[in-house]
Amino acid sequence: MTATAPRIAVGGFALESVSFLPQETGLADFESQACRGRDLIEGLAGTASVAGGFLEVLSAAQVEAVPLVYSDCSAAGPASDAAFEHFREELQQRLAAAAPLDGLLLFLHGAMTTPTRPDPEGDLLAALRAQAGPDLPIMVAFDLHANLSPRCASLCTALFGFHFSPHVDMAETGGRAARCLLAKLAGRQDPKLALVKVPLVLPSIFTATALAPLSDIVDRSLALPAEVSGVIDASVFCGFAYADTPDIGFSVAVVADGDRDLARREADKLAAMIWQQRDALLHAELVQSLEDGLRSAQDLALRSDRPVVVLEHADRLNNSTWCLGRLLKDAPELSVHCPYFWDPETAARAVAAGSGARISVELGDKTAVRSGGAVSAEAEVLWAGEKRFLGRGPMRRGRQIDLGPSALLRIGRHTLSVVSLCTSAIDLDALEAFGIDFAELDILLLRSKTHFRAVYEPLAAAIVIVDTPDWGTANLSRLPYRLVPPGVYPLARSAAPGQTADEPPLEPPQEKTGNA
Numbered sequence: 168m169t170a171t172a173p174r175i176a177v178g179g180f181a182l183e184s185v186s187f188l189p190q191e192t193g194l195a196d197f198e199s200q201a202c203r204g205r206d207l208i209e210g211l212a213g214t215a216s217v218a219g220g221f222l223e224v225l226s227a228a229q230v231e232a233v234p235l236v237y238s239d240c241s242a243a244g245p246a247s248d249a250a251f252e253h254f255r256e257e258l259q260q261r262l263a264a265a266a267p268l269d270g271l272l273l274f275l276h277g278a279m280t281t282p283t284r285p286d287p288e289g290d291l292l293a294a295l296r297a298q299a300g301p302d303l304p305i306m307v308a309f310d311l312h313a314n315l316s317p318r319c320a321s322l323c324t325a326l327f328g329f330h331f332s333p334h335v336d337m338a339e340t341g342g343r344a345a346r347c348l349l350a351k352l353a354g355r356q357d358p359k360l361a362l363v364k365v366p367l368v369l370p371s372i373f374t375a376t377a378l379a380p381l382s383d384i385v386d387r388s389l390a391l392p393a394e395v396s397g398v399i400d401a402s403v404f405c406g407f408a409y410a411d412t413p414d415i416g417f418s419v420a421v422v423a424d425g426d427r428d429l430a431r432r433e434a435d436k437l438a439a440m441i442w443q444q445r446d447a448l449l450h451a452e453l454v455q456s457l458e459d460g461l462r463s464a465q466d467l468a469l470r471s472d473r474p475v476v477v478l479e480h481a482d483r484l485n486n487s488t489w490c491l492g493r494l495l496k497d498a499p500e501l502s503v504h505c506p507y508f509w510d511p512e513t514a515a516r517a518v519a520a521g522s523g524a525r526i527s528v529e530l531g532d533k534t535a536v537r538s539g540g541a542v543s544a545e546a547e548v549l550w551a552g553e554k555r556f557l558g559r560g561p562m563r564r565g566r567q568i569d570l571g572p573s574a575l576l577r578i579g580r581h582t583l584s585v586v587s588l589c590t591s592a593i594d595l596d597a598l599e600a601f602g603i604d605f606a607e608l609d610i611l612l613l614r615s616k617t618h619f620r621a622v623y624e625p626l627a628a629a630i631v632i633v634d635t636p637d638w639g640t641a642n643l644s645r646l647p648y649r650l651v652p653p654g655v656y657p658l659a660r661s662a663a664p665g666q667t668a669d670e671p672p673l674e675p676p677q678e679k680t681g682n683a
């Protein structure tokens with residue numbers, strides 16, 4: 168450590184990549200989420216983000232945070248190689264300019280892919296480690312859905328994962344990493360990391376950490392530091408099933424004080440617990456077919472005085488029409504709302520027509536051929552304009568939410584908000600920003616995986632999860648993996664929900680070129 172007060176660099180570059188989506192996440196997408204310099208410090212302090220946690224701990228310890236660059240693009244298609252190169256170079260340049268430093272705090276997702284890089288986080292950490300030298304402490308916070316490579320683990324000093332999905336502890340995770348770094352700099356701790364992979368992957372829908380037995384596994388990881396002397400921290404990573412990478416799947420990271428063997432032994436025990444529970448973790452019973460799910464949702468909505476949440480979880484771009492088209496046709500008597508439908512063309516037409524206008528719309532069918540086809544309708548424009556506001560939900564508190572040109576449309580008794588910038592609806596902001604009252608609805612149609620549970624699980628009469636052929640299907644045997652090694656459970660078999668075991672996987676379809 169330098170003789171003066173420590174200087175800690177703070178940065179982030181995060182994306183959860185669905186490798187199979189044809190739309191790349193480009194430089195402009197990352198730039199739209201990027202902050203630097205004072206904007207990073209002032210814009211992210213106090214937010215629910217990982218950086219919010221880094222900054223809170225550094226500020227409380229009166230340690231100087233040196234901002235690099237921070238961009239979290241959430242979930243989308245693969246990062247473009249150009250975008251990866253740009254941010255790798257920028258992080259390296261800013262790291263060089265920030266010297267002398269005592270440590271680096273980074274947020275990476277862990278499930279980014281690019282067309283040519285199955286392990287971009289490993290490539291980025293290799294570049295930063297080569298530049299910083301072997302001794303600079305580099306603490307990295309990763310998403311619970313990281314597909315961690317052993318190479319990543321070998322390049323950081325310690326790593327930390329969100330304990331929960333919904334990710335309500337992003338800032339706390341940043342705090343864990345920052346506290347460990349400060350303890351190391353002060354000589355109070357000597358963190359040693361062990362990472363153990365488990366050849367198991369779950370559809371994201373089953374990674375809700377309140378679901379047993381995943382809840383028991385997470386509870387065990389939470390209890391470790393108190394119960395096992397010398398353990399500093401433990402994280403369970405569920406992996407991300409929709410990123411095609413050799414490192415797909417679960418892993419366990421344990422950080423122990425000065426004792427890598429202890430970290431390894433405890434990580435092995437947790438990994439064995441996960442492997443033992445592999446069948447129970449695959450909750451096939453939670454997912455229904457499109458037809459069965461929508462029928463039961465309509466029945467429940469008619470009998471209940473609270474809204475039913477229908478989850479079209481396989482949609483990765485917020486523009487699938489499998490459920491919307493059927494609900495418009497089969498349930499015209501119900502009040503259905505679909506928030507954040509991503510359709511820039513329709514949003515632009517509604518904005519041009521203005522509030523009060525009636526327009527013909529062709530919803531969807533603008534990106535992936537698996538997204539359900541176009542839905543034609545006559546719509547009334549209830550509101551249209553630019554939509555931007557400050558997030559208030561448990562995961563987006565304090566963050567600017569920018570939806571671009573947007574509109575609230577009414578089709579019969581159904582309403583939908585149509586947006587130009589793709590983001591998923593996970594909290595009440597998505598409704599309230601357009602004046603929709605959740606309690607007044609019969610059915611709310613969402614495309615979240617687990618994050619919606621933080622808000623809607625206590626409010627909804629029921630959550631009905633339907634599977635569709637889209638890119639986020641619960642039937643992993645339908646996905647055209649190329650890089651996943653043999654033996655990752657359950658990919659070697661095809662007994663996913665609603666499918667017969669001998670059904671052949673679909674060939675990768677020809678996609679339209681994207682506009683993401």
Ligand SMILES: [Zn+2]
Nearest residue numbers: 310311312334
């Ligand atoms: Zn995640």
